[in-house]
Amino acid sequence: MARIVKRTQTGPLKIEIPGGQPVWICQCGLSKSQPRCDGAHKTARTEEPGKLYQYDAAGNRKEITDAFGDITTF
Numbered sequence: 001m002a003r004i005v006k007r008t009q010t011g012p013l014k015i016e017i018p019g020g021q022p023v024w025i026c027q028c029g030l031s032k033s034q035p036r037c038d039g040a041h042k043t044a045r046t047e048e049p050g051k052l053y054q055y056d057a058a059g060n061r062k063e064i065t066d067a068f069g070d071i072t073t074f
């Protein structure tokens, strides 16, 4: 089974751990260390507003037509 998920966040969520180091949770979907952020979101910061991009397993980006306009984003 496969699914398409749109991600619009371009940075991680910081979780404070009492008595420990903070944990950074990936919100962009590009981290290879899910659920933790690995810094791959820096690529998403150069995305243009209003455009839709697809990334391959190597992290290469291409712009695609938004044929899934009704998909919920987060």
Ligand code: FES
Binding pocket: 010, 011, 012, 013, 025, 026, 027, 028, 029, 030, 031, 036, 037, 038, 039, 040, 041, 042
């Ligand atoms: S938020 Fe996804 S890699 Fe950092």
